[in-house]
Amino acid sequence: MKEQDFMAHAIKLAAKGRLSTQPNPMVGCIIVKGKNVIGEGWHKRYGGDHAEIEAIKHCKRKFGAKKAMQLLKGSDLYVNLEPCSIIKNTPPCVDALITYGIKKVICGTLDPNPKINGRGVKLLKNAGIDVSVGMLEKDCKELNKIFFINQKKSRPYIILKAAQSLDGKIALNNSASSWISNSQSRKDTHFMRAQVKGILVGKNTAVNDNPSLTVRLSHNELGLTKSLPIPQPTKIIIGDIKKVTDAKKIFAKNAKVITSSRKSGLVKNNVEHLQYKNKNFLNAFMGDLLARDISSVLVEGGQETLNAFITNNLFDELVLYTAPIFLGKKSMGATNLESPLLIKEAAKLKLEKLEIFDGDIKATYIA
């Protein structure tokens, strides 16, 4: 294996934590002696051992403590993110690397956390360890795009999502509510839900559609080990709900819910209401969500809510499922934004990914 292959493998290991590490980043680590991998590991879940420690432990299990100590001394360590230098739930990894006599540390990217950003590297260098930063950096940043946005913008990674018709409509203008996208698209939406810490809808959607906002996939479908729980994101509502029966399914099974408005909110076990003074509290609300470890949010509508996030330029991704039907002029649009004065003045998104689900199109755009 070449050096880059080691890093690519570390990234692959890291990605195994996709459904369980948030608000922490995904991190994978490979320890190499000569040309042989002597240990590997990944950060499995928030609060658990970091990848570097997992890899050292793996080495010890594989070779026994004594032989492992000899092997680790003078070895090379590949990790997609700069080793941490602070104590949060676990002791700093930097100390362990120094203790075990690692010779060289190859990181994909610096930690964007202002409390670490370069400090881990500096401490390693001060201890005489050879450090390089930037191998497969683009891939390493892409892997932890949620964590990077959290650190840089002090808000959750925000994904706007709508399922619309060819003419951009999300619902008929009558009470005949029904799915627009097909079952494969809807299943994909549940995968998206499983990867975020919060699912957000506006009050109108919560009350009119009475959605469950849960992940309805099995461990098998999610590719998740049975030992980990099925992730169920916090349900978030913009607006205050007067009584539980107004959005029954959201509050079912004592689910964790956060509501937000300028007025007082529902008092109920597991429900937190955030009250704001300003009319446009979206920015503040997002910051408050991150402070509650909601590192990523899937915004599922409706029209007013999508408008608000787009108008405030508060989103990282826009995901549009398009079903091959027309819903016509009386139906409600996914958005209802102000028009630009000139077409060239319209903000341009970047098409990131295009998928087909049984005739529906899923287009993922980056803001």
Added chain:
Amino acid sequence: MKEQDFMAHAIKLAAKGRLSTQPNPMVGCIIVKGKNVIGEGWHKRYGGDHAEIEAIKHCKRKFGAKKAMQLLKGSDLYVNLEPCSIIKNTPPCVDALITYGIKKVICGTLDPNPKINGRGVKLLKNAGIDVSVGMLEKDCKELNKIFFINQKKSRPYIILKAAQSLDGKIALNNSASSWISNSQSRKDTHFMRAQVKGILVGKNTAVNDNPSLTVRLSHNELGLTKSLPIPQPTKIIIGDIKKVTDAKKIFAKNAKVITSSRKSGLVKNNVEHLQYKNKNFLNAFMGDLLARDISSVLVEGGQETLNAFITNNLFDELVLYTAPIFLGKKSMGATNLESPLLIKEAAKLKLEKLEIFDGDIKATYIA
């Protein structure tokens, strides 16, 4: 080569006529003796030799007339469409196949033309020739989808096309007209134009946008031999234009134009006006276009025109280019159709193809 490979090659040859055979179908032909191809040809342009005759001539050029006569006797002939049995611009191919002593004829599909449909096969069989029909039939029908629609529905093959924003808008509601799709998408539109016999717009689009409605690609870009002219489809307008200056570019260079309305139309060289009594003359108009050898039409808008074709269920394909921008609530939608009462009652199109042009999405749907 296996038998199916011979047919696949005949289809490939046929497709070389894509820009020049309409209103005729594309036809390719391979003549095989033993396991060797002894002649091949394709229908090059409307009015020219049919594929079977081209293949026989090719055999003669290759081997000399005498040797060719010996080889053709007892040979197998692969052709994607049933050989013709009627005289139009050329004598019937069936006669030639009998004359040259072809032993077996393998056709991809019957000719949908009611005057031929099975008659060619019958004549060949009566002459003692072994005939099979249906090899790679799906591909053969797909290749000549235009011809099949012409014959079965007595109207042109109709492609609706729009370039829209993420919110389904095609133009700002002011005079600041500009392209929505990018240059790669627009270039692709010119490829689509080159493949049809007519480009149709509504009167409002003709007058407000003053479009040229021409193919602006080189022989090279089109992959067209220099000996053939760049195809320039007939320009078609729904509505009557009062004076040439109302849509100057459409009438430029004495271009062939067809207009249509319930009133009288412009009198001008190369302009034909079709006047109808009924308010909804779209069906009749389409029939009249086919009678003028307009075997395929690209409908390029605007909103009212697209509405009319969709509402009358008069289309075979819908092509939507989507640019990654929002144009907002004051802009004009690509369509403005009546809403269904239930989502499940909305007519469902079939996604046929999905392409990306530099960040724009091109989705092709089949009605």
